[in-house]
Amino acid sequence: MMEKRPAIAVTMGDPAGVGPEIIAKSLSTKQLFSDCLPFVIGDASMLERAVEVTGAEAVVRTIGHPSEALFQHGTIDIVDMNLVSPDLPWGEISEAAGHAAFSYLEQAVTLANNGDIQGVCTAPLNKEALHKAGHLYPGHTEILAQLTQTKTFAMMLSAPGLKVIHATTHVGLLDAVEKINVQREYDVIKLADETLRTAGFENPAIGVCGINPHAGENGLFGNREEEEKVIPAVEKAQEEGINVQGPLPADTLFFRAKRGDFDMVVAQYHDQGHGPVKVLGLEAGVNITVGLPIIRTSVDHGTAFDISGQNIADEQSLNEALRMAVQLAPVR
Numbered sequence: 482m483m484e485k486r487p488a489i490a491v492t493m494g495d496p497a498g499v500g501p502e503i504i505a506k507s508l509s510t511k512q513l514f515s516d517c518l519p520f521v522i523g524d525a526s527m528l529e530r531a532v533e534v535t536g537a538e539a540v541v542r543t544i545g546h547p548s549e550a551l552f553q554h555g556t557i558d559i560v561d562m563n564l565v566s567p568d569l570p571w572g573e574i575s576e577a578a579g580h581a582a583f584s585y586l587e588q589a590v591t592l593a594n595n596g597d598i599q600g601v602c603t604a605p606l607n608k609e610a611l612h613k614a615g616h617l618y619p620g621h622t623e624i625l626a627q628l629t630q631t632k633t634f635a636m637m638l639s640a641p642g643l644k645v646i647h648a649t650t651h652v653g654l655l656d657a658v659e660k661i662n663v664q665r666e667y668d669v670i671k672l673a674d675e676t677l678r679t680a681g682f683e684n685p686a687i688g689v690c691g692i693n694p695h696a697g698e699n700g701l702f703g704n705r706e707e708e709e710k711v712i713p714a715v716e717k718a719q720e721e722g723i724n725v726q727g728p729l730p731a732d733t734l735f736f737r738a739k740r741g742d743f744d745m746v747v748a749q750y751h752d753q754g755h756g757p758v759k760v761l762g763l764e765a766g767v768n769i770t771v772g773l774p775i776i777r778t779s780v781d782h783g784t785a786f787d788i789s790g791q792n793i794a795d796e797q798s799l800n801e802a803l804r805m806a807v808q809l810a811p812v813r
Contacts, residue, residue: 486517487599487810488547489803490592492585493523496565497578498784499794500604501531504557506796507803509539511554517807518552519602520544521559522585522592526567528559535792547597562588571790579610583624590628593775600776600810601625602802607784619651622770625777633668634772637676637745638754638781639805640761643738644745645754646673646771657750658692658706666714666747673745674723676771680809688734688743689715689727690753696728711749767802769809776810778802 491508494500505528508519521528529541543561544550550558564581589601603621611618618624626634637646648669649657670687677685689711690696693703700708711728718725727747729737735757738746748754758766758781766781780798788794 486515487807488518488520488597489600489602489806489810490547490560490589490598491519491521491799491803492589492601492603493521493527493582494585494604495578495582495607495610495784496524496527497569497571497573497575497610497789498605498607498786499789500784501527502535502789502792502794503780503796503799504528504604505531505535505537505539507799508557509537509555510800513800513803514552514554517600517803517810518547518550519803520547520550520552521557522562522588523559524563524565524581525559525561526563527565527569528557530567530790532557534790547592560588572786572788574607574610574613574786576610576613579607579612579614579616582606583611583614583616586621586624587628590625590775594629600778600806602799602806603777603779604799605780605782605784607786621768621777621779622650625770625773625775629774631773633672634770635669635672637673637769637771638758639767639769640758640781642741643735643758643761644677645748645758646676646745647751647754648747648749650751652751654750661692661706661710661749663710663713663717666711667717669747670714670718670723670725672771673747674718674725676769677744682744684724685744686742687723687725687727687745687747688729688738689725689747690731690734690749691728692749694730694732696730766798767805769805776806778806778809 539557592598692706697707707728768779768781770777
C-alpha cells in the first residue's frame with residue numbers, strides 16, 4: 482500500500498538557539514506521526530542536549546538518509562550533519578552555528594530536489610551568525626530562492642483569521658518603497674491568488690495595502706506611489722479575473738480581513754504585514770515561502786538566544802508550521 486503521509490524535513494536552524502528545544506518537544510508528539518513522516522536535519526549532539534533539557538520522552542536516532550528513518554513516536558530520526566561542537570554554548574552567536582544553519586537548509590533542498598521529501602519546515606536561524614559565516618543573505622526565504630533558482634517568490638504569514646503576503650521584506654523602509662514597482666506588485670497579487678486557490682479557495686478575495694497613510698488619499702500623502710506602483714498592478718490583475726481590491730488604507734484593511742472581508746492581504750513592507758500578524762500571537766504564526774518549487778513553512782519567531790537551553794521556548798509555532806506543511810505538501 483502506498484504511503485500517504487508526506488515526508489517533512491525539519492531543519493534545526495541555528496543550533497545555539499531555541500530550534501533544538503522546540504524540535505525536541507514537537508517531534509515527541511504522538512499525533513504528528515499520524516499526519517506526516519517527520520525527521521530532523523541538524524546536529525544530533527545538540528538535539529540530544531535539547532531532549533535532556535526539555536525532558537522530552539524520545540530517543541534521538543542518527544540516520545544518513547530519510548529512507549533509514551523509523552518515523553515512529555518515541556524516536557526522533559536525525560540526519561546528523563555533525564557541524565558544531567557537542568559543547569556549543571547556548572545563546573551565543575558563532576560562525577560555526579551560522580554555517581551549520583545554512584548547511585542544514587542546503588541538505589534539505591537537495592533531498593527535495595531528489596524527491597526524497599515533500600516539504601521543509603525550518604526552525605529559526607540567526608542572521609548575524611549567518612553573515613559571520615560568510616552567507617550574506619537576509620534570511621531563509623532568500624537562501625531558498627537562491628538554492629532553488631527561483632526568481633519570483635514572496636513571504637507569506639498565516640495566523641488565525643489572517644493571511645498576509647509581502648511585496649518587500651528584509652530591507653529598510655526607503656529601500657522598500659524604491660523596490661516596489663508595478664511588476665513586483667502584480668507578481669505578488671498573482672502569487673496570493675495561486676496560493677489560496679491551491680489551498681482550496683474558489684474565488685479568493687485579496688486586499689492590497691497602500692504604501693502611504695490612507696493609501697495616499699489621492700496624492701495628499703506621499704509622492705503618488707499608489708498611482709504609479711500599485712493601481713496599475715491591481716487593474717491588470719482584475720482584468721485577468723483575480724478578485725482583488727486596492728490600494729486600501731492599511732489601518733483598516735487588516736481589521737476588515739480579520740473580520741472576513743478578505744482572504745489575504747498584500748502588505749507593502751515588512752512591519753506593515755508582520756505587526757498585525759504578531760499581535761495575534763507569536764506562538765500561532767506560521768511563515769510560508771510561496772513561489773518555490775518546494776513546500777517551505779517556518780516558525781514565525783527568532784532564535785531567542787536569551788532563553789535558549791532553558792526549556793522556556795514554546796513549540797506551538799513549530800506545531801502550526803508542521804501542520805501547514807502537511808496541508809500544502811503533495812502526497813508521495
